[in-house]
Amino acid sequence: MSTSQMNPKMSDQMLGLHAIAKTTTLKERRQKEERKRKQRLEIGPIDGVIPYAGVRNPLTRSNTSYKSGMLLRTKANGYRPAVVLNDSEAEEATKIEAILLPNVRAVTCQPLTIRLPGGKGKALSHTYDIGIELDCGRKKLVYVKSQISLSSRVSNSRIEEIVRHTPKDAADEIVVISDMSFSRVYRDNNRRILMCHQMPNPDADEGVVELVNHCPRAVRVEDIVNRSGLPQYVAWQAIMRMVGAGRIRAERDFVIDYASFIWSAN
16 A cells, blocks of 8 residues: 555654654764763872873773773883873784883874864864874874774775875875784784883993894793893893893884794894
8 A cells, every 4th residue: 555545643643753763763873972982091090100191091981992091101100100001912912012212202192183174053073092202303193093994985085085184294294004003912922012211221221232242043031031141030121121122123013022033133
């Protein structure tokens, strides 16, 4: 039976039911979106620690995505510990990778928000994930995204638009990092290297680098530890720091241990 053949009263009832169903669907959709937007977690003051300074707090409760917080020390803050919050594991890995490099002065979280054209009733924007400043003064803004997303045409167009609307004086370089840039083992190695990085010992560092440089070929970590004349843990930490700084080479996609091979970066 077509709508035109229906009893007018029945037709009005069906239209009313359709309107109720539509309203219910919209209400459920709003409720679903509200449930997805979990409450943000705030990190309170910590004695002796620089508070989080990003323009956006990425730390929310989530059942699906990786969120984390950590303390980092940089040259820019006089090596005082500062709260760092991460929106993803790839973002955390990128910050750790940067902080391990000897020519990096500062690593900042969520450093800049830019306005984008478009949007229906609500202005569009983008907040960069990471800011990196080198000793020479050169600045980088980093956009971190999953490889699946980066492979889409829509994502590439959005990145181009973000770059176009970023102020010229905001950075010398804009870098796109995929979550596939670091393997899981590489990330785990870097977390351990970071722990050693937080306990500097320049004399031990130079000692192990000199030993490795004088080896004609790859040598096991345990051999350098034994030859160093240093306490075992001191030599181990120095080797890990120098691997992170790029002064000693290792296969970082495999777990670095005493049996691992290392070689000179020269």
